[in-house]
Amino acid sequence: MKSEDLIRSLIDDCAPTPPLAHPGWRALVWFGAALCYLGLVVHFVGRRPELFTTIADPWYLAEVAAMFLTSAMAAAGAFCAGCPGRAIWERFAPLPFLLIWIGALAIGCWRDRHIQGFPPFANISTIQTIAAMSIPSALAILSMVRRGAPIAPMTTVGLATLAATSMSSAVHRVFIEQNMAGSAGFWPFCAVLLISGFASLFGRRLLRWTTRDEFVATVQRPS
Amino acid sequence: MTSAQDGDGVAYAELLSDLLPVLHRFVRRKSRNAQDADDVVQEILVSLHTVRQTYDPRRPFTPWLMTVAARRVADAARRRYARGANEIAVDVLPETFQGDETKFEQEASDVAEDLRKALAVLPQSQREAIELIKIRGLSLEEAAEATGKSVGSLKVRVHRAIKAMRQALEQKS
Numbered sequence: 001m002k003s004e005d006l007i008r009s010l011i012d013d014c015a016p017t018p019p020l021a022h023p024g025w026r027a028l029v030w031f032g033a034a035l036c037y038l039g040l041v042v043h044f045v046g047r048r049p050e051l052f053t054t055i056a057d058p059w060y061l062a063e064v065a066a067m068f069l070t071s072a073m074a075a076a077g078a079f080c081a082g083c084p085g086r087a088i089w090e091r092f093a094p095l096p097f098l099l100i101w102i103g104a105l106a107i108g109c110w111r112d113r114h115i116q117g118f119p120p121f122a123n124i125s126t127i128q129t130i131a132a133m134s135i136p137s138a139l140a141i142l143s144m145v146r147r148g149a150p151i152a153p154m155t156t157v158g159l160a161t162l163a164a165t166s167m168s169s170a171v172h173r174v175f176i177e178q179n180m181a182g183s184a185g186f187w188p189f190c191a192v193l194l195i196s197g198f199a200s201l202f203g204r205r206l207l208r209w210t211t212r213d214e215f216v217a218t219v220q221r222p223s
Numbered sequence: 224m225t226s227a228q229d230g231d232g233v234a235y236a237e238l239l240s241d242l243l244p245v246l247h248r249f250v251r252r253k254s255r256n257a258q259d260a261d262d263v264v265q266e267i268l269v270s271l272h273t274v275r276q277t278y279d280p281r282r283p284f285t286p287w288l289m290t291v292a293a294r295r296v297a298d299a300a301r302r303r304y305a306r307g308a309n310e311i312a313v314d315v316l317p318e319t320f321q322g323d324e325t326k327f328e329q330e331a332s333d334v335a336e337d338l339r340k341a342l343a344v345l346p347q348s349q350r351e352a353i354e355l356i357k358i359r360g361l362s363l364e365e366a367a368e369a370t371g372k373s374v375g376s377l378k379v380r381v382h383r384a385i386k387a388m389r390q391a392l393e394q395k396s
Contacts (some may be wrong), residue, residue, distance in 0.1 A: 006265050007239045010272045016230035017276045083277050084294075085286035149274035151294055209295070210273045212265045 001216065009219050020147060023079035023086075027163075030144060031072050034137035034164065038171040041133060047175040055174070059111075063104035063185055067170035069097040071163045075141060078159035082148020082207075091155055094162065101166075105185045126187040129176075130169050131195055138164035138199075142206065150207035157207060158200030165192040225280040239268060246292060253296045263299045267292050306362055337395060341388040349384035352377050 020026070054060060073094035080090035141160045148156070169188035226234035246264045254260060270291050278287050342350055355366040356377065363374045370377070 001265065003243055003261065003265055003268070006268060007236065007243070010239060010268060011232050011236045013272065014227060014230060014232050014235045017228050019228055019279055020276050022279075083279065084274070084288075084290035085282060147276065149270075149277045149291065151290060209266075209270050209298070212262070212269045215269045215273070 001212070006212065006216075009216065013215075013219055020083070023083060023090075024076055026079045026144060027072060027076035030075050030137075030141050030163070031167075033140060034071075034167055037136055038133065038168065042171060042175045045176060059104050059107050063101060063108065064170055064174055066097045066101035066104060067166050067173065067188075070094045070101055071167035071170065073097055074159045074166065075163035078141065078145050078156050078163060079148065081152050081156040081159060082145050082150070084149050084151055091152070091159065094159070094166075101189065105189055108185055126169075126172065127191040127194065130165060130172055130188060130191040133168040133172060134161075134164045134195065137167065140164075146207060148207075150209055153207035154200045154203035157203035158196050161199035162192065162196040165195045224275065224278050224284055228275060228278065228280070242268070242271075242288070249289070249292055250296055253293070254300065259299065259303070263296060266299065267295045270295050302364075306364075309363065337392055338388070341391040344391065345384050345387055349380045349387070352380035353384045353388075356381055 021029075055064075071094075077091045077093045080086045080093075138161055141164055142157065145156050145160050150156070169192050173185060173188055224238060227238060243264070246267050247260065250260045250263045250267070254263060271288070274291065278284070342353060345353065351370060352366065355361045355369060356363065361369065363377055366372075366377050367374045372380075
């Protein structure tokens with residue numbers, strides 16, 4: 001196919017396409033929607049009774065705040081990664097909050113090191129719970145990032161999944177988890193890393209470029 | 224590009240026509256393989272078209288364009304490397320039984336006939352794999368896309384088909 005013929009096909013397919021909203025705005029929309037969904041989950045599952053007494057612990061508060069901020073920044077990073085020409089550092093936006101989360105978790109584990117049964121293997125089912133809670137918000141953010149360009153598909157999908165899972169784990173840790181030991185955050189953290197890492201492996205399958213042959217087949221298909 | 228996002232075909236035509244030589248120069252500079260430069264440029268044009276909604280009119284155009292172009296050039300290089308790892312390009316085939324100048328006319332006709340017969344008795348799936356990959360010269364990925372089968376499955380089919388054809392030809396000889 002000659003390039004001139006292809007250009008003619010592209011022009012014929014030039015329907016009005018409004019530009020995507022700013023990545024920060026899209027992240028905010030997703031964050032709000034995901035928070036509403038998780039609020040419904042908490043409403044139906046029920047929150048643990050001693051919520052307000054434990055939230056006074058500054059390390060616990062720092063851990064939970066870092067989880068929420070990791071989620072918000074990862075969402076913004078995922079949307080930025082789908083916009084060609086944006087700075088690379090934007091993809092690393094969740095990193096400082098992830099480090100704070102790790103720090104708070106490490107301090108929690110250090111404080112609980114003498115507790116019998118450490119690390120709390122009984123909480124391994126947390127991984128399944130967080131995975132299940134994350135599915136709707138993960139699907140929502142993945143459908144949103146698919147509108148972007150697959151510039152860095154593995155990073156984009158990894159960040160999108162990190163956003164969904166870290167928010168679910170934060171909500172799980174605050175409202176549902178009964179074990180309030182500092183080390184109880186160990187499994188939510190593992191869940192977030194495992195699920196995000198695994199999902200990023202599918203990045204190239206989930207986000208890919210439309211090839212020339214696919215485009216030509218689409219425009220030549222009789223309507 | 225802002226006009227193109229609004230559906231202005233004339234502006235879009237002007238933009239793409241202006242971009243064509245720029246992209247050609249960029250691809251030739253980045254890629255050592257000049258043979259498929261046209262293909263890569265066309266892939267870039269389609270990519271620009273399909274992600275044109277990601278262009279933010281408040282931001283400069285060139286970084287947006289060059290990010291997409293560089294990514295597509297890198298994808299093409301990766302594809303070429305992957306193909307090169309599985310295929311060997313040779314100018315002269317080491318076996319000459321298909322070269323008509325190496326044998327009498329009757330011999331050439333007999334060999335082709337024997338191959339046709341050996342191919343005809345293969346199961347449909349193996350025959351299809353041979354036709355696509357060995358006769359029409361499609362890559363494994365292209366053949367997989369055309370048949371809807373996996374690359375691994377096609378490799379197995381080609382291997383089995385060649386084995387069966389070799390046995391058939393040996394029995395005949």
